[in-house]
Amino acid sequence: MSTAEEEVRQALIASGFDFRKGKASPSKARAYSEGQVSADATESSGSASSVAAPSAASPAESTSSKGAEPAIPSASSPAPSTSAPRRDTHRGDAHRARTVSDGITVTTVHVPQTAPQAAGGQRPRVLAIAGTDPTGGAGILADMKTITACGGYAMGVVTSVVAQNTREVTGIWPQTAQCVEYQLKAVSDDVSIDAVKIGVLGTEEIIDTVHEWLENTDFTRLGGLWRRPGNRANVTQIIGSSALAMPAAGAIPANGAARPVGNTGADDAPVEYADYAEYHGVTHDISTHRRPWTVIDPVMISTSGTRLLSADAEGALRDLLTSGLIDVITPNLPELAALVGEPVATTWEEAIDQGTRLLDKLGGHTRVYVKSGHLKSSTTRADAFIDANTMRAISRNPVVTRLPGSLIATHNTHGTGCALSSALATYRPQCHDWLQAAHKAKAWITGAIAHSDELNVGLGNGPVNHSWNLTQATPIDDIQLHHVTQREMHGRAALPL
Ligand SMILES: Nc1ncnc2c1ncn2[C@@H]1O[C@H](COP(=O)(O)OP(=O)(O)O)[C@@H](O)[C@H]1O
């Protein structure tokens, strides 16, 4: 079994998956434990692999990654508190490098995983802007389940009502731009939004509406973004006691003008951003992340072949993608091909080349998470995270990180892309950087696919199991229910009408 498979296996074990009993899917469990799912064997040797552009050197010191346990938040098995010290979690250890295509070198990098830190019980507030699927496998219902399972508080704005099931799409009713605008405003007028996942947008007008909302809303007005406790030292180190102070000399390399962060008042300081900038030596994120962390799944065509974005809306989509308002775009292979105007990639290497070209095309304003679900010729399901923002201090080239994964033999892949992008958006506020969030999202979706056979939903391509890492609902018997109801009624009676 390759180390990459071992990592996924460990992630599943950490989440409560029982390989001996083969609880979710005996055949799948066997494939894992006996090493039959071996797509990554020739491509990775560390606990995670990265592809780095030539001069993007990874930190050199090496700590063994063997046995490192990717943490997946789980109510049943809380993430271990013995994880690596926080400040170390970014520091990948280069193990080996190889060239996959012109100018791109694969480097195997160990990216230790730590548990998302729950901030005193507070959950990041994550808004999904997406279409519907009444079967709950894809779209906004799937987003709600994913966000909840990944530790967020889920909110949703509906862009399009879609009649679909696990087999086909039978009708699409895009909402008016005004309807979407009112929904967006209703949320952002009242709630601090920490992260946004964008799915089906449907029409040019809706894209423009979301674009304008992201651009013009003052997201810090309601008291700033969610932050984890315990980071105060980093903020003061970088931005001083006032959130508007400039970085201390030397704290951030001079590769861009340091700009004040948006929040005022020490308690509202956006700790994440300062922390991010300090580590990566970039100022980009300080200035842009006054907005919520934003992930877009550029859903254009459903797997069943139906257009979910009108053809004339593609120009507006490109404008949004190049606006600097989007942090990560998560295309599947057909979407990636459409965005770069090329045939669909047939190998992982081609997909990476296309992802890098897409990033170039978008002016480097975003990050590209390339999804491998449609890779027909291979049993690898490794994804790639291509980032032109990190490591700028060392190299101007984008860093391409391989997120290991192997094919799971199941037809239950309806809505995988929706779930992955929601998981990414939800993990980001709980992680140190996008890369760590990407690793967690990949581990989570792998678990959700691996556990999908526990469900029995629909006659076609069934959904993934969004609640795979959650404990069973606590059974409540009739007597308990009776007592709760009595208490509620007494409470209500006391409320003024
Ligand atoms: N059969 C599978 N086995 C393992 N991982 C899969 C499988 N199908 C999809 N994935 C993973 O699910 C995620 C979503 O990918 P993809 O299916 O390409 O997206 P979309 O649903 O947008 O088409 C990716 O991480 C991909 O690698």
Ligand SMILES: Cc1ncc(COP(=O)(O)OP(=O)(O)O)c(N)n1
């Ligand atoms: C309302 C809605 N949004 C998105 C999709 C596409 O879902 P995706 O996760 O890309 O997966 P497939 O089901 O198309 O494989 C959808 N169908 N509906």
